[in-house]
Amino acid sequence: MGLPYWAMILFAIASMAIVGMVAERIVLRPVLGYPAFTVVMITIGLGYVLRGVVTMVPGWGTETYALRTPFSEGILKLGDVVLAVQQLAVIGMTALLCFVLYLFFRFSRIGIAMQATSQNQLAAYYMGIPVRRVNMMIWGLSAAVAAFAGILLAPVTFVHSNMGFIGLKAFPAAVVGGFGSVPGSIVGGLIIGLVEALAGFYLPEGFKDVAAYVVVLVVLLVWPSGIFGETVRKKV
Amino acid sequence: MSFFKVEQLGIRFGGVVAVNDVSFEVNRGEVFTIIGPNGAGKTTIFNLVGLIYPPTSGRIEFEGRELTGMAPHRVAEFGIARTFQNIELFEHASVLQNLLIGRHRHRATSLWQELLFLPSVRRREIEAREAVEKVIDFLELAKYRDSLVAGLPYGVRKVVELGRALATEPKLLLLDEPSSGLNPEETDDMAFWIEDIKKLLGITVLMVEHDMNLVSRVSDRVLALNMGEVIAEGTAAEVQSHPAVIEAYLGGAVK
Ligand SMILES: Nc1ncnc2c1ncn2[C@@H]1O[C@H](COP(=O)(O)OP(=O)(O)OP(=O)(O)O)[C@@H](O)[C@H]1O
Ligand SMILES: [Mg+2]
Numbered sequence: 001m002g003l004p005y006w007a008m009i010l011f012a013i014a015s016m017a018i019v020g021m022v023a024e025r026i027v028l029r030p031v032l033g034y035p036a037f038t039v040v041m042i043t044i045g046l047g048y049v050l051r052g053v054v055t056m057v058p059g060w061g062t063e064t065y066a067l068r069t070p071f072s073e074g075i076l077k078l079g080d081v082v083l084a085v086q087q088l089a090v091i092g093m094t095a096l097l098c099f100v101l102y103l104f105f106r107f108s109r110i111g112i113a114m115q116a117t118s119q120n121q122l123a124a125y126y127m128g129i130p131v132r133r134v135n136m137m138i139w140g141l142s143a144a145v146a147a148f149a150g151i152l153l154a155p156v157t158f159v160h161s162n163m164g165f166i167g168l169k170a171f172p173a174a175v176v177g178g179f180g181s182v183p184g185s186i187v188g189g190l191i192i193g194l195v196e197a198l199a200g201f202y203l204p205e206g207f208k209d210v211a212a213y214v215v216v217l218v219v220l221l222v223w224p225s226g227i228f229g230e231t232v233r234k235k236v
Numbered sequence: 237m238s239f240f241k242v243e244q245l246g247i248r249f250g251g252v253v254a255v256n257d258v259s260f261e262v263n264r265g266e267v268f269t270i271i272g273p274n275g276a277g278k279t280t281i282f283n284l285v286g287l288i289y290p291p292t293s294g295r296i297e298f299e300g301r302e303l304t305g306m307a308p309h310r311v312a313e314f315g316i317a318r319t320f321q322n323i324e325l326f327e328h329a330s331v332l333q334n335l336l337i338g339r340h341r342h343r344a345t346s347l348w349q350e351l352l353f354l355p356s357v358r359r360r361e362i363e364a365r366e367a368v369e370k371v372i373d374f375l376e377l378a379k380y381r382d383s384l385v386a387g388l389p390y391g392v393r394k395v396v397e398l399g400r401a402l403a404t405e406p407k408l409l410l411l412d413e414p415s416s417g418l419n420p421e422e423t424d425d426m427a428f429w430i431e432d433i434k435k436l437l438g439i440t441v442l443m444v445e446h447d448m449n450l451v452s453r454v455s456d457r458v459l460a461l462n463m464g465e466v467i468a469e470g471t472a473a474e475v476q477s478h479p480a481v482i483e484a485y486l487g488g489a490v491k
Contacts, residue, residue, distance in 0.1 A: 107350065108347055108350045108351075109340070109343050109345060109347070109350065110347055112336075112337065112340075113337075113340060115326075115329075116326055116329075116337050116340075119326040119327060119328055119329065120324055120325065120326055120327070122288070122320075122324050123320075123324040123325065123326060123400075124309075125286070125288070125308045125309050125311070125312075126286065126311065126312055126317060126318050126401075126404075127312060127337050127338060127340045127341070127400075127404065128309050128310070128311075128312030128313055128340055128341035128404070129309055129340060130307065130309045131308075131309060
């Protein structure tokens with residue numbers, strides 16, 4: 001669109017936040033109070049529909065695009081190690097995003113209200129939390145974070161309509177780290193990423209693709225609720 | 237002006253008339269108890285007061301202001317808190333965090349103030365923490381302060397839920413079967429707390445309870461409900477010996 005990179009980032013994040021809120025209002029509000037599984041299935045379905053629509057738009061379609069960033073091309077040499085400036089920037093921005101999200105959920109009144117709402121809507125109402133409005137903000141925030149993640153990913157994988165499927169890798173990372181824990185998902189992501197890279201290098205062809213799931217199995221055997229998951233023993 | 241008033245309240249779920257033409261008034265500072273056999277509509281009345289369901293007919297008034305028709309999250313703002321028959325806690329949070337969420341409506345700081353770490357934000361946080369510590373002392377929850385709720389025994393979870401309701405600093409506290417699932421010793425503690433909530437904290441209590449010992453001990457007035465309708469009202473002794481009440485409980489036992 002000819003906008004500078006930073007303006008474009010802000011624009012993309014803001015518009016995705018609105019898309020998230022509209023999706024909540026139209027598609028998810030009607031199932032407020034239903035089990036989480038319903039919501040998961042609806043969002044998966046919505047994802048398929050949106051991908052389908054995007055591939056039909058002339059000029060976007062199934063093409064792959066490159067995203068130019070102010071960081072492109074540069075290389076940093078540290079002794080024998082060669083690092084692409086761009087990838088360093090992506091890692092740095094990811095770390096920053098995680099830190100900001102952590103502070104937001106840990107300390108801000110609205111972040112805490114979001115957690116309360118996701119744990120128990122009925123109780124949240126009685127705490128004076130406007131559950132519907134908070135839900136809408138949760139979806140807005142999720143979509144904005146997804147947009148930011150997409151922008152960070154774009155220089156690495158290029159832009160195409162199926163780039164969201166990398167999210168499937170996030171699932172084992174979240175399981176390994178422990179669902180619902182921000183530090184956990186970072187550690188989980190690092191473990192999965194490292195194991196995958198090492199498996200790709202040292203093990204025969206094909207092991208790279210199953211490595212993540214082997215890690216999930218092993219971790220769940222040792223820590224049933226993930227490394228950073230809360231350990232709750234149910235009384236029988 | 238009455239403190240809390242329910243007028244000709246009614247709700248139907250499809251063909252089931254769960255609550256029909258129920259009217260009563262609760263005075264400031266008393267413990268008012270609703271009894272009745274299973275399925276009488278007691279919890280449904282709480283859900284109506286909590287604006288979880290819109291009534292099919294009738295109205296609810298609190299301190300002269302009409303509640304019916306408002307958004308459910310505003311109930312807390314009016315100074316009404318509640319516990320649930322089947323404990324509704326924030327399971328993946330600690331006891332302290334659960335009670336702190338009770339302070340939500342008192343922490344009127346905006347995200348911008350929080351981002352800037354303004355002194356007012358810090359002050360509010362300290363206030364919240366102090367208020368919560370008082371509740372922890374009152375209910376003797378100190379040793380569970382940092383425990384995760386999901387792992388606690390049932391009796392303790394029940395007390396945590398009471399604590400979270402108290403942390404909101406209510407004027408009217410709704411307790412749905414506070415003694416259910418508690419052992420005799422825990423029930424005795426609960427009775428003491430309800431008495432103290434009324435006398436020391438000056439909070440009005442509207443309670444649903446099956447344990448008639450507890451009911452007689454703490455209630456100023458009792459209302460008996462059967463099949464969604466009021467069948468008797470008076471002191472605990474009066475209501476217990478009322479023919480319609482005996483009939484309702486025996487009828488339930490025979491069924
Ligand atoms: N959401 C609902 N949908 C349909 N029917 C309902 C709903 N809530 C309550 N009912 C019905 O309303 C009637 C009263 O239920 P309620 O839960 O108020 O009883 P209760 O007096 O609290 O009983 P208990 O002592 O068992 O808790 C029951 O017949 C119940 O099945
Ligand atoms: Mg009930």
